[in-house]
Amino acid sequence: MMLKATRFQDLAPLRRSLAEAAAREALRQQQRAEAVRRALEEQNLFEKTVGPVTPLRSPTTRRWQPSEPPAPEPLQFLLDEQSVLREAMSDEFDVSTLLDVDDQLSFRRPGIGLDVTRKLRGGHWSIQRQLDLHGLRSDEAREALGQFIRLSHRTGIRCVRVVHGKGLGSPGRTPVLKGKVHSWLVQKKEVLAFVQARPAEGGAGALLVLLQPGKRRV
Template sequence: MNQAFRHHGLHTLGSISKELKQQRERQEAQEKICQETAAKAERERNLFTHFVGSVTPLPHADRFEFQQQPPTPRPLQHELDEQRVLHEAMSDEFDVSTLLDVDDQLSFRRTGIGLDVTRKLRSGQWSIQRQLDLHGLRSDEAREALGQFIRLAHRTGLRCVRVVHGKGLGSPGKTPVLKAKVQRWLVQKKEVLAFVQARPAEGGAGALVVLLQPGKRKLY
């Protein structure tokens, strides 16, 4: 009986030892998994440093936050209104013949402007400050360019400008069609006080010297 008990006891101790060994192995395996997981997480955290190298963070005092200013809104409706008024104010159907002085150059002076003004323009006593050349433009392009030129010249305080319309030598029948249209358009511009044919050295029959009303000088 003692021998049977001793044999049973040894068997029990062996089972306990085996179980403890298995528990220790499981615990070691679990610890190994935890270590590997922690190492992987550390590698991922240091991935940038691993490839780029160590970096030094900038101090907060050196930071500058750029605040972009929104673009200035364009007065689109105002521009459209100006274009509409410009188009309506310069008609090709306007009869200018009764407003031109009856002379060999068909000069123009607005009511209240004396003959001495056009005489001074012809003699070159007014210094030409700016010039617009309409060569090569279609009629509608020339009208728009002339309207914008006169308006801008008046706004910037210019008084005397030259408009080159050409002599019409390249037109069908060699008729200066654009010249007549430019005269018609200029008469309809309220900024224009007078105009005369340019002197030969300044374009002659292919250009007009235009006197504008005084305007308050503006910078754009």
């Protein structure tokens, strides 16, 4: 008898486990039934609110077309342009034979008459933009100048001022950047001519630059 009692006691946990599993399954069934009931109620409510729906008759079928994806940013193009700027404006370019050294240093591209530099000195063209290269390293100044000239030309600017400084803060008080700016400007095809600025506009520390006529772009 003790053996049978022991076996019945061993079955008690199993019975409890089965009862709990059955209760959980009954609860899940009840929850599913409740969810179906709510969905039917919401559907009936929508139909009662909107009323009967009749599809529109159209001779053509219109399908939704996804909008075109945004154009990719021309990162490689910008990198190529920067590379071209560095290559097109060499520090090794000898500009000395191309400059007019009179009472004030100046440059005019072949085919440009002396009257152009004379008008440029006299303020015939108003200064529309200015670039100040103070405090920039040589490579930074070269890139900044190249971009400035290119963008000014693209937007229809004719006359700009480039401030390179007089070199008073350079070692030996030698204007290193000044000579490089002359060389870089001569290598830019957008530049027609440049002259040393008048005293009120920067004197020996700045240049007035005349650019090729260009179509104004927004």
